[in-house]
Amino acid sequence: MDLRPLRVNGKRLRNSLEELARIGATPAGGVRRLALSDEDRQARDLFVSWLEELDLEISIDELGNIFGKRAGTNNGLPPVVSGSHIDSQPTGGRFDGALGVMAPLEVLRTLHENNVETERPIVIVDWTNEEGSRFAPAMVGSGVWVGALERDWVYDRTDRNGNRFEDELVRIGYRGTTPAKRWPVHCYYEYHIEQGPVLEEERKVIGAPKGILGLHWFDVFVTGEANQVGPTPMEGRRDALCAAAEMILQVNQLPERMGGNMVATVGEVRNAPNSRNIIPDHVHFTVDIRSWDDDHAGRAWKQVREDFEDTAARRGCSIEIEETWRVQHAEFDEDLVQQILQIAPELGYSHLHMVSGAGHDASYMNQVCPTAMIFIPSIGGRSHVEVENSRWEDCEAGTNVLLHAILRSARA
Ligand code: GLV
Ligand code: MN
Numbered sequence: 001m002d003l004r005p006l007r008v009n010g011k012r013l014r015n016s017l018e019e020l021a022r023i024g025a026t027p028a029g030g031v032r033r034l035a036l037s038d039e040d041r042q043a044r045d046l047f048v049s050w051l052e053e054l055d056l057e058i059s060i061d062e063l064g065n066i067f068g069k070r071a072g073t074n075n076g077l078p079p080v081v082s083g084s085h086i087d088s089q090p091t092g093g094r095f096d097g098a099l100g101v102m103a104p105l106e107v108l109r110t111l112h113e114n115n116v117e118t119e120r121p122i123v124i125v126d127w128t129n130e131e132g133s134r135f136a137p138a139m140v141g142s143g144v145w146v147g148a149l150e151r152d153w154v155y156d157r158t159d160r161n162g163n164r165f166e167d168e169l170v171r172i173g174y175r176g177t178t179p180a181k182r183w184p185v186h187c188y189y190e191y192h193i194e195q196g197p198v199l200e201e202e203r204k205v206i207g208a209p210k211g212i213l214g215l216h217w218f219d220v221f222v223t224g225e226a227n228q229v230g231p232t233p234m235e236g237r238r239d240a241l242c243a244a245a246e247m248i249l250q251v252n253q254l255p256e257r258m259g260g261n262m263v264a265t266v267g268e269v270r271n272a273p274n275s276r277n278i279i280p281d282h283v284h285f286t287v288d289i290r291s292w293d294d295d296h297a298g299r300a301w302k303q304v305r306e307d308f309e310d311t312a313a314r315r316g317c318s319i320e321i322e323e324t325w326r327v328q329h330a331e332f333d334e335d336l337v338q339q340i341l342q343i344a345p346e347l348g349y350s351h352l353h354m355v356s357g358a359g360h361d362a363s364y365m366n367q368v369c370p371t372a373m374i375f376i377p378s379i380g381g382r383s384h385v386e387v388e389n390s391r392w393e394d395c396e397a398g399t400n401v402l403l404h405a406i407l408r409s410a411r412a
């Protein structure tokens, strides 16, 4: 059977993405589907019902990762795996993660209706808590699955209201029984929106990243002394928020100071008691440092950490720092990346070899099996925002590339 003309159904892909986006839809056109929330449960239920329609072998592991397996003609062979995540940022978009789950679903539907048999089985996956926004760190479903994170450490992570990860997983009915332990995988593909401006600027439709930047997350706790703002002189104050404000700018200035390829961000701040007439005594903020060069990021962190300590001492505050997460940069499988770059023009799509600045479950999968990603443009380079958008024809194009990449890899 000549499979070269085979194409996915772009309309059906769009319908699935739109139906999923109704769960947790925000008035501004985005989604709020935080990991292990009621919305996450609803989205999972819908996803599982779609897997059932395809007669896949469904399994849910103890981290809540959902797998659907389509049999091959030789089920002794390790499968080709593709997926992403359906949790979102608090004010997230409709495509981040969702596209990478709905697209392999569309691939499986296409194979199903065309009675296409593959030699290797194909597995679709929805990884738990990729975003790490409600429960830090990110990518814990894949992280535990590949053996990089401890299951019980993840179970004990809490959200800002003190809810435990495991309790929330049980509450939404998705703590499965299969061990979250890796089994042999032939290769892993993750399809995603770019989340940056490069493809649009270069006017290309398909991106094939050579890999993903290393990610370094820290939690910083600054303690000062609270007091009445009126009678307390400016001199001698131990204002935790002022100390944190200086530190936040030190993070912002770090990439310029260090040079090289790096971005550094403080995205989350909590100030206590957070009253306009009390000097703040407790501030918590997060630091996210990303670079292709893990050592460079390590040196940058050492530098900024020293600055934090100096700043805290000068302002009479104490400081506690936790390293929350570190994932080394991922260099994808060269053959798979080249395969994506080859398939794109064969299907008539322009293409670009690039780098992923965003983190993905593919980072962890890359540690255990040949891995590659497919990107399509993000309109205006915007992502992790409610206006996040991509063209439907680009969504379809990337899914066609995914279809043919999976078909090629599913040959023994
Ligand atoms: C994942 O969403 C990231 O932080 O890049
Ligand atoms: Mn994502």
Ligand code: MN
Pocket (backbone or CB within 6 Å): 089, 096, 131, 384
């Ligand atoms: Mn994201």
